[in-house]
Amino acid sequence: MSRFAIPCVLLLALVAAAAPQDKKPPEKKDPPKLLYAIPLVVKPGEKQKVAVRGKSLATATEVKVTGADGAKVKFVAARAAAPPNNYPAERLGDSEVELELELPKDAKPGEVKLVAVGPAGESAPYTLLLRDGTQVVAEKEPNDGFDQPQTLAVPCAVEASIKGERDVDVFKIEGKKGDTLRIEVQAARYGSPVDAVCVLYDSSRAVVASASESPGRPDPVLTATLPRDGAYLLSVQDANDLGGNQFGYRLVVTRPEK
Ligand SMILES: [Ca+2]
Numbered sequence: 232m233s234r235f236a237i238p239c240v241l242l243l244a245l246v247a248a249a250a251p252q253d254k255k256p257p258e259k260k261d262p263p264k265l266l267y268a269i270p271l272v273v274k275p276g277e278k279q280k281v282a283v284r285g286k287s288l289a290t291a292t293e294v295k296v297t298g299a300d301g302a303k304v305k306f307v308a309a310r311a312a313a314p315p316n317n318y319p320a321e322r323l324g325d326s327e328v329e330l331e332l333e334l335p336k337d338a339k340p341g342e343v344k345l346v347a348v349g350p351a352g353e354s355a356p357y358t359l360l361l362r363d364g365t366q367v368v369a370e371k372e373p374n375d376g377f378d379q380p381q382t383l384a385v386p387c388a389v390e391a392s393i394k395g396e397r398d399v400d401v402f403k404i405e406g407k408k409g410d411t412l413r414i415e416v417q418a419a420r421y422g423s424p425v426d427a428v429c430v431l432y433d434s435s436r437a438v439v440a441s442a443s444e445s446p447g448r449p450d451p452v453l454t455a456t457l458p459r460d461g462a463y464l465l466s467v468q469d470a471n472d473l474g475g476n477q478f479g480y481r482l483v484v485t486r487p488e489k
Pocket residue numbers: 370372391392393394398399400
């Protein structure tokens with residue numbers, strides 16, 4: 232063995248120790264994803280606390296707001312937050328950010344978006360559901376059956392939730408023969424986990440119309456011409472009987488122009 236043999240063996244061992252196969256590949260991180268806001272409906276012109284649930288948000292460092300001049304967003308916190316009841320994280324998220332949001336009074340529905348920023352990049356934009364000029368009504372529980380409906384004056388926009396598993400929300404609407412009612416649920420398209428089903432009954436509890444979706448969209452839109460004067464009952468529930476404080480929806484009832 233030459234006098235260089237031992238140092239060469241040592242050198243090879245050192246090179247082997249530093250070989251790339253011994254290095255752990257960097258952990259692949261997903262960019263953040265925003266799913267839905269709690270509360271689901273945001274009020275322009277007011278400073279409000281909003282939590283936004285999603286995926287990979289625990290390490291988010293910033294949330295940006297676009298689509299409204301003068302909109303302000305303050306990043307308060309980010310945390311891991313498992314969905315309740317072992318519900319799927321794909322729909323309910325595994326983490327959330329807490330924000331203080333102030334949108335200008337003239338913010339336009341459909342145009343205001345949030346983007347979360349984290350170590351692995353930016354989320355896709357999330358479109359906030361905003362109040363518009365429609366009369367706002369807060370949902371009043373209990374409203375769980377035909378015997379205890381919440382009376383609505385049309386037109387209105389009810390800010391409601393499927394508050395727990397098997398929650399049913401029943402609303403009463405007075406109508407005249409020949410009136411057309413348009414009933415729309417806004418939920419899934421704004422990321423809400425609510426998969427809504429709407430049924431309109433007449434006063435004898437016969438079904439007038441029902442909807443569980445609208446063309447190309449999971450949120451129901453129901454249009455019905457009323458067959459007689461009287462009280463009508465509208466039920467809203469989750470197709471899978473799931474529910475909880477994250478299950479927000481907005482119910483918009485109007486009489487469209489003929
Ligand atoms: Ca409810």
